[in-house]
Amino acid sequence: MKTTLGEEIMLLALDDETGVVQERTRADHAVAAATLAELALAGRIGIVDGKVAVHDRSPMNVPALDTALEAIAAHEKPAEPYAWVSRLAGTAVADARRGLLDKGLVREVRKKRWGVFSVSRYPEADGAPEAALRAGLARVVLDGTDPDERQSALLAVVHGAGLHKAAFAEADQRAVARRMELLSQGNWAAVAVRKALENLQIAFIAST
Template identity: 45%
Template structure:
């Protein structure tokens, strides 16, 4: 069985992660720290899917520096390309580096596509904050349906869906999709999908490296937070 997303608005993996993480009404981001790393990792995966970068021995190198036409991805690619003369960085280092502008660029893109709207508020009447509630829920609804077909109903994932599942799994973001009592089953199924043979070796290497790096980052973040 194959299941493909068919929506009028195309979204990147990073945009899909952000849509899944935002509360539709309030615009508050759930698990913000993990999501920001996952969005940064999604940039590397997108570039690998497009044949722009590859990962060997956990080191990221640029194969083709031609822009893709997406501001966030092109900025990440330019950053990677400009770093080529230096010692190659490992996947985890790149994810930590790209995280700085990942959420802001992705949010701006979703507002531009009409999927989010920006609201400016003041907390306690003093501190200005920006929130991004949903403006058009059709894309997220179709995305959740596709993920549910793949994760819980056994549909065969395409490369992009499986890549998204791997990013969610690596960043421990299963709870963005499911709660108890489905959570344990979903976590097991997502792990199987993430490690399946659904793409060519180059893409699988990049996704596996991103997933492993996310897991390492999340573990360190949890340990640090617990100690503090």
């Protein structure tokens, strides 16, 4: 059962018992950045002159990735990675959530908020894949093992989004940040998600 990088970000961000996303804004943008990173690993997109370019339009037969690829390919003007992180966040999160449900890794629980508004939560249904994911990341970040290509991409996004605590709640956060900064050097996905979040913060400050 292969999970996408976006789904893996969701697994790290979701509280296993309550099904609530931790640091939601950061997590949402991280899922989008992870989707871009996975498309790049598959050779579907790349960065040309600082902007996202489609190299191969052939589908990957993974709904979340194909939806994102189609959106990028259909856009008339090339855009920077951080712009795509912001544009894809909503759709990427919905697709990642659906993927986890379809794989049976989480379950949907509907509740009423204040007795009026219906909200959905996604507590854990099968914890084995997440446990294996966390163990692999811990070997890289905490034990110093060299990461594989997917782990490098995932950790770069986690670092860029500032989701260190979601991934390594019990570890020394300063040591985790130092190690992940080293691993993320030169990774465009880490820069993209960080800049997208910075722009969001600037827009919020301006609006208030």
